[in-house]
Amino acid sequence: MPSLTYIRINHWVNALSRVINMELIKNKIKVIAFGMVAEKMQTAELQLEGIPSTDVLRGYLYQQYPGLEGIKFGIAINKKLTSGNQIIPHEAEIALLPPFSGG
Amino acid sequence: MLIDQHNRIHDYLRISLTDSCNFRCAYCMPNEEIEVLPQSRLMSTAEIDQIAGVFVEQGVKKIRLTGGEPLVRKAFPEILDRLSKYPVELTMTTNGILVHKHIDQLKQVGMRTLNVSLDSLNRETFLKLTKRDQLDQVWNNILLLLKEGFRVKINAVALNGIIEKEILDFVALTKEYPLHVRFIEFMPFEGNHWKVDKVITAKHMLDMVKEAYDVVKLQDEPHATAKKYMVPGHQGTFAFITTMSEHFCGDCNRMRLTADGKMKNCLFGKEEMDLLGTLRQGKDILPLIKLSVHRKHAILGGQFTPDYQKTDAEKIQNRSMIKIGG
Numbered sequence: 001m002p003s004l005t006y007i008r009i010n011h012w013v014n015a016l017s018r019v020i021n022m023e024l025i026k027n028k029i030k031v032i033a034f035g036m037v038a039e040k041m042q043t044a045e046l047q048l049e050g051i052p053s054t055d056v057l058r059g060y061l062y063q064q065y066p067g068l069e070g071i072k073f074g075i076a077i078n079k080k081l082t083s084g085n086q087i088i089p090h091e092a093e094i095a096l097l098p099p100f101s102g103g
Numbered sequence: 104m105l106i107d108q109h110n111r112i113h114d115y116l117r118i119s120l121t122d123s124c125n126f127r128c129a130y131c132m133p134n135e136e137i138e139v140l141p142q143s144r145l146m147s148t149a150e151i152d153q154i155a156g157v158f159v160e161q162g163v164k165k166i167r168l169t170g171g172e173p174l175v176r177k178a179f180p181e182i183l184d185r186l187s188k189y190p191v192e193l194t195m196t197t198n199g200i201l202v203h204k205h206i207d208q209l210k211q212v213g214m215r216t217l218n219v220s221l222d223s224l225n226r227e228t229f230l231k232l233t234k235r236d237q238l239d240q241v242w243n244n245i246l247l248l249l250k251e252g253f254r255v256k257i258n259a260v261a262l263n264g265i266i267e268k269e270i271l272d273f274v275a276l277t278k279e280y281p282l283h284v285r286f287i288e289f290m291p292f293e294g295n296h297w298k299v300d301k302v303i304t305a306k307h308m309l310d311m312v313k314e315a316y317d318v319v320k321l322q323d324e325p326h327a328t329a330k331k332y333m334v335p336g337h338q339g340t341f342a343f344i345t346t347m348s349e350h351f352c353g354d355c356n357r358m359r360l361t362a363d364g365k366m367k368n369c370l371f372g373k374e375e376m377d378l379l380g381t382l383r384q385g386k387d388i389l390p391l392i393k394l395s396v397h398r399k400h401a402i403l404g405g406q407f408t409p410d411y412q413k414t415d416a417e418k419i420q421n422r423s424m425i426k427i428g429g
Contacts (some may be wrong), residue, residue, distance in 0.1 A: 081320065
């Protein structure tokens, strides 16, 4: 018979995971692909949920869109090009940019 | 190492090879002044080599050749050859008209990037500005440079009455060509009729671009004078050099040598150190170089107020642009 402490902890863990799930579900992002990236994905626009960072986004896209294999692309969050791994904020607008020369 | 009183390391030297130019742009070469320096007053090839050598010993890592128009200097190939032996990044700013004659040597010395000055894509406007009907040749040379694998940046001075009509055309170029177009806010120099209301700011220009295009902000490198952007899906980029509306003096690393061998520690600095004269007297130029760097002002040569709109161009003491080289 589980102890009262166990029941309380379990209850708390369940509540917490519902909150976390709700938060993840809420992070809806709009992803727009340009140029060659859009061609290889055969789509120019996606709505995604629960993608917390640009590394995760890349991983997801390479997995879901085999046409992207070998294609490098830049990720802009809310019209600013990122580098390295960046957190994707709530309801961010993401652009996938084909390779371009630096400037 | 050359460090000034504001902790800025100076490792970028711009050498003007001549005050002569084959164009006649009014904001650079004011009509009043067609008197170019006699050969004897210019740094010779050997003198350029010697002076550059001193700078390189002090840590200079990048040398840009300017003018006037550097390619009108007859000794350009010899000068380039001498400088190519230093372990520095070599680059150049040119109006592009003579570049086709030098492509082989530029490749051979490892110059990867060139800046081409071009203020208009319209033939008539180009003619009015430069007094030369040569837009076609310049454009062909830009394409030639791209074909030969050079990285090409276009420097467009944002002249009011012109840039508003053409800015979208310049940005459109970046769709098809891997060009980097930089719009430079109009700056006051001796005799160039600068007025506050002639300055089209970067913010204003960016707003114009955003009306027609989606725009993404790129990351700017350290010591960069340009704030970079691109249109998603385009091959090239565009940028703004905000000398007037938002100076970038804070991490400046630049020093200038005029064609007559005077050192300027700032584009807008009124004080100049006579390196060539000193060299010709057989004296050591390094103490003068260090002094010049030491005396560098924090911002804009100490001749501007932070709010460019209060600038009184008459009060600024400086050469005309043709005599500095930018």
